Amino acid sequence: MKIFLYGVRPDEAVYLKEWENANPDVEIDYTDKIVTEETVDLAKGYNGVVMLQTQPYTRLALQKLHDFGINKISVRNVGLDGFDFKDLRDFGFSLTSVPVYSPNAIAEHTTGLMIRLLRRVPEFDEKFNNADFRWFPTIGEEINGKTVGIVGTGHIGSVVARLMLAFGAKVVAYDIKPDPYLENLGIYVDSLDEVLEQSDIITLHTPLAKRDVHMIDKAAFAKMKDGVIFINAARGGLVDTDALIEALDSGKVGGAGLDVLESENDVFQKKFDKIEDVKDPQFQALLNRKNVIMTPHTAFYTTTAVHNMVFDSLNDNLKMLNNQTPKFPVDISED
Numbered sequence: 644m645k646i647f648l649y650g651v652r653p654d655e656a657v658y659l660k661e662w663e664n665a666n667p668d669v670e671i672d673y674t675d676k677i678v679t680e681e682t683v684d685l686a687k688g689y690n691g692v693v694m695l696q697t698q699p700y701t702r703l704a705l706q707k708l709h710d711f712g713i714n715k716i717s718v719r720n721v722g723l724d725g726f727d728f729k730d731l732r733d734f735g736f737s738l739t740s741v742p743v744y745s746p747n748a749i750a751e752h753t754t755g756l757m758i759r760l761l762r763r764v765p766e767f768d769e770k771f772n773n774a775d776f777r778w779f780p781t782i783g784e785e786i787n788g789k790t791v792g793i794v795g796t797g798h799i800g801s802v803v804a805r806l807m808l809a810f811g812a813k814v815v816a817y818d819i820k821p822d823p824y825l826e827n828l829g830i831y832v833d834s835l836d837e838v839l840e841q842s843d844i845i846t847l848h849t850p851l852a853k854r855d856v857h858m859i860d861k862a863a864f865a866k867m868k869d870g871v872i873f874i875n876a877a878r879g880g881l882v883d884t885d886a887l888i889e890a891l892d893s894g895k896v897g898g899a900g901l902d903v904l905e906s907e908n909d910v911f912q913k914k915f916d917k918i919e920d921v922k923d924p925q926f927q928a929l930l931n932r933k934n935v936i937m938t939p940h941t942a943f944y945t946t947t948a949v950h951n952m953v954f955d956s957l958n959d960n961l962k963m964l965n966n967q968t969p970k971f972p973v974d975i976s977e978d
């Protein structure tokens with residue numbers, strides 16, 4: 644069997660070697676390039692492909708893979724919004740993902756964003772750099788005692804809920820499929836609006852389904868408490884960024900922790916000479932605010948997560964190639 648991997652970074656290559664040593668009958672090769680209509684030829688002659696990228700997968704690239712006789716795709720990540728499932732169905736692909744490579748990686752990063760905002764770390768950093776070591780007036784807030792709203796309690800959101808409960812927060816959560824353990828704790832409310840209205844801190848943990856684009860829009864921000872802390876480490880497209888910027892300007896949102904942005908593909912994972920060279924207007928509008936912390940889609944990025952992304956995706960690709968049931972199949976029957 645021959646498997647080709649796209650978008651491989653050097654830190655992943657180490658785990659690839661480990662996997663290869665454990666599976667000597669499988670030949671694996673890789674590129675650091677992502678899947679495009681130009682790079683797709685690299686997979687010619689292989690049986691399966693394993694991918695990771697934040698850029699969308701085009702129909703033409705998928706069609707070419709299909710024309711090479713490849714019909715098993717495994718992605719190394721959780722999010723599947725880069726695919727149009729209709730394309731996958733049309734070309735007869737089977738797909739696997741890695742939905743639980745490390746929910747803690749994202750949940751802990753989410754908590755870190757909250758704490759950095761509540762304890763006003765960007766302001767203390769600036770004071771420190773100016774040799775100002777006084778506390779006053781940069782007083783902070785605690786998670787303990789706050790109401791934390793969690794939108795989506797799947798693998799990641801349910802870990803966030805547990806962490807928040809351990810901090811002493813009151814958790815209010817909304818999900819169409821409640822987690823049985825958390826349901827017993829009585830944390831669920833009946834609507835997204837109730838989460839928006841009741842929470843001091845709101846954090847998003849849902850995938851980006853087409854129906855959820857701009858789930859948090861101007862009307863949603865209007866329902867939130869004044870000064871709410873808003874965290875998004877899920878998908879940029881869940882939030883109308885212009886509405887967020889307006890809500891920050893008006894003070895409706897008191898602080899935002901953003902690991903994802905609607906237009907992140909033009910900015911994140913790129914190196915610019917200086918920050919002014921980033922031309923994205925929304926990124927620039929969010930920059931240099933003491934109450935906004937942005938991280939470049941790094942919430943997932945831990946050694947545990949990367950190891951599991953590589954191993955779980957390759958294991959499942961091989962299972963599909965051997966006509967065995969993969970551990971993490973994706974249901975692509977509906978958009």
Ligand code: COI
Nearest residue numbers: 696697720721722723943
């Ligand atoms: C995901 O796993 O879906 C992520 O957002 C992480 C990133 C590697 C794209």
